[in-house]
Amino acid sequence: MLNLDQYSCLGAALQDALDRWPNETCLIEADREKEKTRLTYSDFKEVALPLARALEDAGVASGDRAAIIMTNQSKWLISAYAVFYAGGVLVPLDYKLTPDEHLQLLAHSKAKVLIVEYHLWRAILQSLGGKTHGVQTVLVTEAPLRAELGGAFRWEEFRRKGDPNFVPRKREDVACIVYSSGTGGRPKGCVLTHGNYLEQCKSLAGRFAFWPGVRYLSILPTNHAIDFMVGFIGPFVCGACVVHLRTLRPEFVRDAFMRYRITYVALVPMILKNLERGLRAKFDELNFAKRFLLNRMIGLNKLLTRKQPNVKLSRKLLGQVHAAFGRELLAVFTGGAFMEPATLQFFYELGIPVANGYGLTEAGTSLTLNDFKPFRADTVGTPLSGVELRILKPDSEGIGEVAARSRTVMSHYLDDPELSARTIVDGWLLTGDLGRFDQHGHLQLFGRKKNMIVTEGGKNIYPEDIETAFEGMAAKEYCIFAANYIWPAKSLGNEKLVLVLRMEQNQEFTESLKEEIAARNRKLPDFKRIGGYVVWQKDFPRTASMKIKRNILAEEMGKTLERSAIVEL
Amino acid sequence: MPTAEYTLEEILNLAAIHFKVPRAKLTPDDDFFKTLKIDSLQALDLLTKLEHHFHVELPDYELQGVSDFRTLANRIQARL
Secondary structure, eight states: OOOGGGOSSHHHHHHHHHHHSTTSEEEEEEETTEEEEEEEHHHHHHHHHHHHHHHHHTTOOTTOEEEEEOOSSHHHHHHHHHHHHTTOEEEEOOTTSOHHHHHHHHHHHTOSEEEEEHHHHHHHHHHHTTOOOOOSEEEEESOOTTOOOTTOEEGGGOOOOSOOOOOOOOTTSEEEEEESSOSSSOOOEEEEEHHHHHHHHHHHHTTSOOOTTOEEEEOSOTTSHHHHIIIIIHHHTTTOEEEEESOOOHHHHHHHHHHTTOSEEEOOHHHHHHHHHHHHHHHHHSOHHHHHHHHHHHHHHHHHTSSSOOHHHHHHHTHHHHHHTTTOOOEEEEOSSOOOHHHHHHHHHTTOOEEEEEOOGGGSSOSEEOOOTTOOSSSOOEEOTTEEEEEESOOTTSOEEEEEEETTSOSEETTOHHHHHHHEETTEEEEEEEEEEOTTSOEEEEEESSSOEEOTTSOEEOGGGGGGGGTTOSSSEEEEEEHHHHSOOSOOSSOOEEEEEEOOTTOOOOHHHHHHHHHHHHHSOGGGOOOEEEEEOSOOOBOTTOOBOHHHHHHHHHHHSOGGGOEEO | OOOHHHHHHHHHHHHHHHTTOOGGGOOTTOBHHHHTTOOHHHHHHHHHHHHHHHTOOOOGGGGTTOOBHHHHHHHHHTTO
């Protein structure tokens, strides 16, 4: 691994990585059964530098912002490096957002450059309907030969000869603006510095090492803090390899483990549960004798690895299970969303350790991570080196809000000094998550203080962001809450959003209104949908400027109604 | 080329078989995540089944923002 202390910015560290391991493979990209791309660090440099030069020639200068909207693929990382090389600031956007949301975040971030996949660009153009988007240079990848590009350039042709000028940045300079929430309410653009990332990379590598030959399977979107770190910066500064898949169909993901002999992967709970379901179904197909033998081997593995994992031993005991994962898998990383301990335990007993962690975009990537000494399914691990955690105002059970201080904590929210000042107080990031430490120094999470949910797919959903979907409904007023914000639950998982309606005087809640709510709900992406509604009998409390006093309304509802008042949709 | 109605009917039949749901319970405008009680990965599985059935390649993004059978049928029909 490179000594990251000697670098002032990501571009410089990546630049050295490309020179340090020229012949090592850094990227593999597969589309179903076909391998599309395989690049060494030297190849990567050869592709990225002419792009950096073209960006510079197009006027990209130090501090200019360049947005990327792409699924996981090699062009994502090549583009990001070119942007860093030219001194730019990266704005990685979630490709699953709607075109309107993309446009809002492009405007909010004031991106000068946009690098986008063709099908996503086509949707953005349709959404624009001839209006301007405000981005100076748009590069579109993989556009069909005769496609109408709406003034954009083809990424594949956007190259200039000649050495680009490497633009160094300082540790305190902005590296990325990462949106931790959407658009309907108040976009939260986390401003993360080069120092934030370099420190995060160092502390994570201290717990899980990467080296040349390691293969990381990149499944979480690269715009997500975890994949950006573990599927780009981390492997690159260690000379390791990143494997991208152009489809996330479960059968091809399973195949990739075997074909590319994956060493590490980061997964959200939904995917891990899908793998668990698949394995359990296979186990159920076994005849009595084989199932008996499997159970004995699982029992033996559990006994022999109770103090710490022994992957080599587990591979011998449970050869067929490990064969399905390519026999090289050392660990699975998970975090960012609630993970059921039973699933973590299931994999650990098979000799596949899942390192559960805790983090938020505002804190870089990760604040805590399990270290398997011993394996714990019930915690999110211990703080990473350089991370200080405090529990604020603990109750009688020791549970309170988790606050973090670390060099990995973001600088501020973009263009929102008021929210920044409320979120980072005296150098401590107030996470809004409730937790406590056990006697072994492990952090356990118990719910949220903030009005938001995290889906099984690892998406942060803020109720304000989806309220516009219900605008114009036949009701006096409405708003959306995380159910756990109204009825605090000392647990995570099964989180849901609930629509609260206040009807006009003498207005009945009708079946047709219910149908309308359901129809509007269906138009939202599946991960943003509300789970139910509640009809509230009083006017909403509001500020002088007519904003809903959400905390007061939630408190009043929590005191007046039971959670069972939610009508499921 | 099959008609749009035929494509839609075939999708409903396949979904019913694959997820073991009575065909009569599925209608074109159903939210398939809810009716079939599936997550987005299982929906991708359905996409694979549809690819094999219609002999067409469907990128994952064809499922993006789609949650009802009718829209899915329209996306597939456009590629037949």
